[in-house]
Each structure stands twice: as C-alpha cells, then as structure tokens.
Amino acid sequence: MFHDGDTSRGVHFVQLSHREAVAFAQRETKLLFVYLHAPAHHESELFCAQVLADPTMTAYVNQNFVAWGGNVRDGDAFSLSAGLKPTGYPCVAILDSVSGGSGSASLVMSCEGFIDVDVLISACEEALAGQNASLDDARARHAEVDASRRLREEQDAAFAESLARDAARARELDAQREAEEAERRRVEEERRAVEEETKKAEEAERQRVEEIEARRASKASKLRDEPADGADGVSKLAVRLPDGSRAERRFHSTDTIADVYDFVDTLEELDEVSYSLVTNFPRRTFARSERVSLVDAGVHPNGAMFVQTESS
Structure with missing residues (x-):
C-alpha cells in the first residue's frame, strides 16, 4: 500500500x-x-x-x-x-x-x-x-531565498541578454565595417581601373597624335613640288576631308595614288592614322600601296576624291 x-x-x-x-x-x-x-x-x-x-x-x-x-x-x-x-x-x-x-x-x-x-x-x-510559528519562519526564509534566487536569475538573465545584445551589435558593426571596407576596396579598385584605362587611352592618343605629326612632317619633307598651273600634263585634284573641308592640289599626270596619299598625310585638317581614298564616279577605293597613275585612276585632268575613315 x-x-x-x-x-x-x-x-x-x-x-x-x-x-x-x-x-x-x-x-x-x-x-x-x-x-x-x-x-x-x-x-x-x-x-x-x-x-x-x-x-x-x-x-x-x-x-x-x-x-x-x-x-x-x-x-x-x-x-x-x-x-x-x-x-x-x-x-x-x-x-x-x-x-x-x-x-x-x-x-x-x-x-x-x-x-x-x-x-x-x-x-x-x-x-x-x-x-506553525517555526514553519511560517522557515517558509518566510525559503520565500526570501527563493526571491533572492529568482532575482539573481533575473539579473543573470538580463546580464546574459545584455551580453547577447552587445555581441549581436558587435557582430553587426563588424559586418558593417567589413561591408564598408569591401565597398571602399571596390570603389578604389574601380577608380584605379578607370585611372588605368584613362592613362592607357591618353597614352594611345598621345602615340596616335605623335604618329600623325611624325607622318605629316615626314611626308611634307618628301612631297614633290606642286607643278605650275596651266603646265602640260597637270592633273587638278580636289580631296574632301572627313570634317567637310576640301583640299586642292595640282599633280603631274604621271603621279600615282601613293603621291596623293602623301599629300593628304600632310594636311593639318586630317586627324586620322588609317584611312582610304575613294572616288565616287565610278566608285572605287584605292589602297595606300597601289601604284596606279592618276590617268589610270580616272582623275586626270580633273578629279575628285574623298577620305573615308573607319568611323565614316
């Protein structure tokens, strides 16, 4: 029982x-x-x-x-x-x-x-x-001990919660700092990349300009004198440039397309490294290396050509 x-x-x-x-x-x-x-x-x-x-x-x-x-x-x-x-x-x-x-x-x-x-x-x-009296005293002591214990537990819990909040805030700040640092590195890398590309573009432009200027000076020093107006065997040629301007010159009928390229290379208005010379009627594109006379090219005694660039 x-x-x-x-x-x-x-x-x-x-x-x-x-x-x-x-x-x-x-x-x-x-x-x-x-x-x-x-x-x-x-x-x-x-x-x-x-x-x-x-x-x-x-x-x-x-x-x-x-x-x-x-x-x-x-x-x-x-x-x-x-x-x-x-x-x-x-x-x-x-x-x-x-x-x-x-x-x-x-x-x-x-x-x-x-x-x-x-x-x-x-x-x-x-x-x-x-x-009863001793039991009441004991219960009061127990209640006091329990209250103190609960207070300690509540304080410990509050302290633990505070520590957890602080730890969470610290992690949040660390994550924020890491994100900010990553963003700073990204912006810096982007800035450096842009700066590098700018330097490359500037260097390429500088080289292009130097190449054009060197070519212009070289061709100007080698270009044959322009024949007199009205002389026998003179071809009058007009060349339209990409900016819409025109350049005219007299050539010997025996001069070639290469001589026309040399003339165009000396023009200040031309700011291109690579280009082609083209006739309209009939439409024909002449390469720089061609040794075709002006007579055979169909631009004697008068003719017109235009400069065609990669972008035009």
Whole structure:
C-alpha cells in the first residue's frame, strides 16, 4: 500500500527512503507524516482500512503534510522505528525537519495503537499548531531565498541578454565595417581601373597624335613640288576631308595614288592614322600601296576624291 503508483486515492506516500523524505519535507517546509506498519499486529490492517483509507483523513494528510510509510519488516522502516522506539502498532508520528534546518528531524507527535480518524486528525492539528510559528519562519526564509534566487536569475538573465545584445551589435558593426571596407576596396579598385584605362587611352592618343605629326612632317619633307598651273600634263585634284573641308592640289599626270596619299598625310585638317581614298564616279577605293597613275585612276585632268575613315 506504500508504493502504489495511483495517487488519485489514499494517502500520497512519497516513494523515497525515510532520510530522503525528511530532506524533501524540509524543502517543502512541511512536517513529515510517518506511518509505521507492523503486519504482525492485528490492528494494523484495520487501521489502514478504516483510518488511513478514510477520505477525510487522506485529504487532510495530503493537504498538510509530506507523507511517508514503511513496513517495519523492511530495513528502512525498521531503522526508523528503532530511532522512534514506539511501544505499540500501528504507529503514526509527525517529524519536524524544517525548524532545525540541519537535515535532521525531531519528533513532534506520535500515536501508537489503533485510534480513529477524529482523534488522529485532532492530534495532528495540535502538532501543526505547535509548529506553525517555526514553519511560517522557515517558509518566510525559503520565500526570501527563493526571491533572492529568482532575482539573481533575473539579473543573470538580463546580464546574459545584455551580453547577447552587445555581441549581436558587435557582430553587426563588424559586418558593417567589413561591408564598408569591401565597398571602399571596390570603389578604389574601380577608380584605379578607370585611372588605368584613362592613362592607357591618353597614352594611345598621345602615340596616335605623335604618329600623325611624325607622318605629316615626314611626308611634307618628301612631297614633290606642286607643278605650275596651266603646265602640260597637270592633273587638278580636289580631296574632301572627313570634317567637310576640301583640299586642292595640282599633280603631274604621271603621279600615282601613293603621291596623293602623301599629300593628304600632310594636311593639318586630317586627324586620322588609317584611312582610304575613294572616288565616287565610278566608285572605287584605292589602297595606300597601289601604284596606279592618276590617268589610270580616272582623275586626270580633273578629279575628285574623298577620305573615308573607319568611323565614316
């Protein structure tokens, strides 16, 4: 009857050793209701059936005490009975493990032999009344300890939460700094790339201009003198440039397209490295390397050509 798992009826005896029950009652700040069962005593079974199983008794014990019971034939209950030294059975005792606070228990009340429900409840009530002051003090101390513990836990939790927030903020700031640093590096790399491209473009333009100027100077120094107007075998040629301007010159009819290229190369209005000379009627493109005379090119005694660039 002391180890029945069903706590919905009867006295709720804790499933612990009696020393563990003493410690448990101290933590619960309740007196310990002890029942020592002696099967050899004929009144023991009657006491269990008529007193301990009585609904009023069970409700009273379960509400006011921590209950522990044992058979004196078992070692644990036998050890406790040796300490209590009851003179008869069944035996009910009330132990106080709360007031001392040292883990030991003192005997508050004991009833030996068969007694009815009313008498047992009256004896328990008297025992409770005598211990109420010390129980209240103990409960107040426990409440204070619990309040202090809860306060510490709340403070620890708040501190941990603060640390977590600080850590999260630190991670956020680190991530922000990393993102800013990555953006700074990207902008710097982009700036350097643009700067490098600009330098390359400037260098290419400088080389292009130098090439044009060098070519212009070289061709001007080698260009044959322009024949006199009205002389025999003179070809008059007009060349239209990409900017819309026109350049005119007289050539010998025996001059070639290469000589026309040399002339065009000297013009300040021309700002191109590569270009082609083209006639319109009939449309024909002449390469720089062609050694075609002006007569064979169809531009003698008068003719017109235009400069065609890659972009035009």
